Amino acid sequence: MEKKADTLILFGATGDLSQRMLLPSLCALDADDLLAEDLRIVGTARSELSDGEFRDMARKAIEQYLPDHRRGSMAQFLNRLTYSQLDVTTPDGYRELADKVGKDREIAIFLSTAPSLFEPTIKGLAEHGLADSNSRICLEKPLGTDLESSCQINDAVAAAFPESRIFRIDHYLGKETVQNLIALRFANMFFEPLWNSQHIEHVQITVGETVGLEGRADFYESAGALRDMVQNHMLQLLALVAMEPPGSFDAGAVRDEKVKVLRALREMEPQESVTGQYRKGAVDGQPVAGYDEELGRDSNVETFVALKAHIDNWRWQGVPFYLRTGKRMPERVTEIVVQFRCVPHSIFPNARLKQNRMVIGIQPEENIHLSMMAKVPGIEQEGMTLRQVPLDITMPDAFTGKHKRIAYERLLLDLIEGHQTLFVRRDEVEAQWRWIDSIRAVWDKEGREPKTYAAGSWGPSKAIALAERDGVSWHD
Template sequence: MRGPELIRKAQTLILFGATGDLSRRMLLPSLCALDADDLLPPDLEIIGTARSELSDGEFRDFAREAIEQFLPADRVGGMAEFLNRLRYTQLDVTTPEGYAELAEKVGDDRDIAIFLSTAPSLFKPTIEGLASHGLADAHSRICLEKPLGTDLESSCAINDAVAAAFSEERIFRIDHYLGKETVQNLIALRFANILFEPLWNAQHIDHVQITVGETVGLESRVDFYDGAGALRDMVQNHMLQLLALVAMEPPSSFDAGAVRDEKVKVLRALRKLKSDESVTGQYRGGASNGEIVPGYDEELGKDSDTETFVALKAHIDNWRWQGVPFYLRTGKRLPERVTEIIVNFRCVPHSIFPDARLKPNRLVIGIQPEENITLSLMAKVPGIEHEGMTLREVPLDIRMPDAFTGKHKRIAYERLLLDLINGDQTLFVRRDEVEAQWKWIDAIRAGWEAEGKTPKTYNAGSWGPSAAIALAERDGVSWHE
C-alpha cells in the first residue's frame, strides 16, 4: 500500500534526460497540458537536467519548441505560465560533484518526484549521486522508464540499485500503456458492471486474443532493438500487463496494493510454454503503408537472429482460466498499427434456430489507434419476407466521439506523470510483477535456445509468418483482423 510519506503532492519534479526524445515528445507536452487544465500543484517547480550546457532560458526555449510541435494548439493554455515553472541544471550523472548544484536548486524541505528517462546503465550512479546529496530521503519518490533490464538477473540488479536508496513504496516503474484511457476502462468495465463479471471465466469464455501491431521498422531504435527483440520489447511489459488486467481476480479496492496483488498472482500462474506454443518471425522487404520497404537485415546492415514478430499461446493455471488459451501476437511491419484485446465467448449450448449460423459473442477492446469497445451480438434480420427467424451478427459499438477521451485525447504520460506527482502507485508496476514477467520470458528464451529456434521470415505488410496462423487455427481459432 502507499506509504504515508507519499500522501503529499510533490513540490519539485526533476526530469533526468530532459533534452532527450522522450522528454521532447511526451514529458514536456504532457506537463504543459496538465498545467493548462490546472491539474498541477500551483507551487510545483520542474527542474530539467542533462549533459547539454543550457541556461534556464535556453531550456525554456527547447520546451516551447517541443510543445508547439507535439501538443495541439488548443491544449497549450497559458504556455508562459508553464515555462516559468521550468529551470535547468547541467549534470553528468556519473560525476558526483554535479549533484551539489542540483541539490542547491531544489532547496531544503521539498517533496521531490524524480523521473529517470536515461539508459538503465546510468541508474546506479544517478541514484548514488542523489542519495549522497540528500535527494533520496523519505520525501523523495523516483520513477523509472523502461527497459528495466534484459532478463531477470539484470532486472534484479537494477531493482537492487534503486532499492538501496528508495523503499518500494517510493519507486514508480512506468509502463505507458497503463496510462491509456481504454486500458484503465478495462478495470471499470469488469468491476463496475454486473453484466460481465459472472461471465468472465472458463465456463463462458472460449479464448482471449491480444494483438499489438506496428507498421514501422527499426526507425531510430537500431542498437536497442537488435539486442532486445519483440519478446522483450513488447511482450515482457505491455502485453503481459494487458493480460494481467484481463485475467486478474477482483481486487478488494481500487488501491495500488490491492490491484497489484491480483496482477502478480496472474503473472505467477502463467504456465511454461511448450515448444509448439510459440512462433517467431523476422520481416523481409515488402510493401508497408503503400511504400516499398527493406527487410530487417537490410535496415540493420547485417544478418541477425533477432525476432521482429512473436506469437504465443499462453495458459493461466488457476480456477478461473483453466483451459482458456490466451493468444498473444506482436510484430513490426505488420499491415496495421493496432493494439486490441478480443474476448471470445463460447457458443450457446443449444441453438433453437436450426437454419441460423450462430456466431459466438465477441468483446473487442481497442486501445490504439482508436480507443473503443465493441460487443458483437446475434440479432434478427429486420423484415417479414423470410420464413422463420433469420439472424445476423450486429455490433454494439460505443466508438462515439469523446467516449473514452473526454474533451481532449490525452497523452498516456499525462495520467502517469500526474499520479507520480500525487504519489499514487496504482497504475505503476511493482517489483514482484516485473520479476514474475521476466521469469516467464526468460523461460521462453531458454526454450528457444535449447531448440535452436530461429525466426521464420515474413513479408513486410503481412500478419507475420504462416506458422502464426497455424498456431491458432489448429485449435479452430482465427486471429481477429
C-alpha cells in the same frame, strides 16, 4: 503516499522522450489546472543550457507535439521550468542540482536514462540528500534484459528508495481504454459473472507496429520483440484481463491480483511459440527494406512473436491466451479480443449463430466493440433470420467534450500525487521476466531461428497455424 510533490526533476530532459511526451504532457496538465501552483519542474541532462535555453527548447517541443487547443498559457507553464546541467556518471553536478531544488521539498524524480546509468544516478542522488524520505522515483523501461539484470537494477534502486516510493512506469497503463478495462469488468454486473472459462473460449492480444528499426538498432538487437513488447506491455494487458476482482482500487490490492496471474502462467511448450523477422515488402503502399538490410548485417533477433499462453488457475483453466506482436505489420494496432463460447443450444434451425465477441481497441483508436446476434427486420413465415450486429462505444463519442490525452499525462500526475496503482511493482516485473526467460531458454535449447515474413503482412505462416490448429482465426 499522501503528500504531493512540489518539485519534479526530469533526468534526460533534453532527450526524445522528454520532448515528445513528458514536456507536452506536463504542459497539458498545467493547461487543465491539474498541477499545483507551486510545482516546480527542474530539467537535467548533459547538455550545457541556461534556464532560458531550456525553456525555449521546451516551447518548440510543445508546439510540435501538443495541439494548439491543449496548450493553455504557454508562458505560465514555461515559468515553472528551470535547468541544471549534470553528467550522472560524475559527482560534480549533483550539488548544483541539490542547491537548485532547495531544502525541505517534496521531490518526484523521473529517470529517463539508460538502465546502466541508474546505479550511479541513484548513488549521486543519495549522497546529496535527494533520495530521502521526501523523495520518490519513477523508472522508465527497459528494466533489464532478463531476470538477473532486472534484479540488479531493482537492488540498486532499493538501496536508496523503499518500494513504496518506487514508480516503475509502463505507459500502456496510462491509456484510457486500458484503465477502462478495469471499469468494464468491475463496474458492470453483466460482464464479471461471464468473465471465466465457462463462458469465454479464448482471448487474443495483438500489438502491431508498422515501423521498422527507426534508429533503435542497438537497442533492438539486445531486446527483440519478446523483451521489447511481450515482457512489459502485453503481459500487463494480460494481467488486467485475467486478474481476480481486487478488494479496492488501492495500489496494493490491484497489484496483488495482477502478480497472481503472472505467477500462474504455465511454462510454454516449444510448439506454442513462433518467431519471425521481416524481409522487404510494402507498408501503406510504400516499399520498405528488410530487417537485415536496415541493420546492415545478418541477425537472429526476432521482430515478431506469437504465443499461446495458459493461466493455470480456476478462472482460466482451458482458456488459451493468444499473443502476437511484430514490426512492419499491415497496420498500427493494439487490441484485446475476448471470444465468448457458443450458446449451448440453438432454437433457430435456419440461423447460423455466431459467437459473441468483444474487441477492446487501445490504439490508434480507443473503443469497445461488442458483436451480438439480432433479428433481421421483416415478416417471415418460418423461423427468424438472424444477423450479427455491432454495439460500439467510441471514447470521444461517449464522452462529449473530453479530449484524448497522452498516456503520460495520467502517469505523471499520479507520480506527482503519489498514487502507485497504475505503476508496476517489483514482484510483477520479476514474475514477467521469469516467464519470459523460460521462453527464451526453450528457444536457445532448440537453436530457434526466426521465420521470415514479408513487411506488410501479419507475420510468418506458422503464426496463423498456431491459432488455426485450435480452430481459431486471428482478428485481422
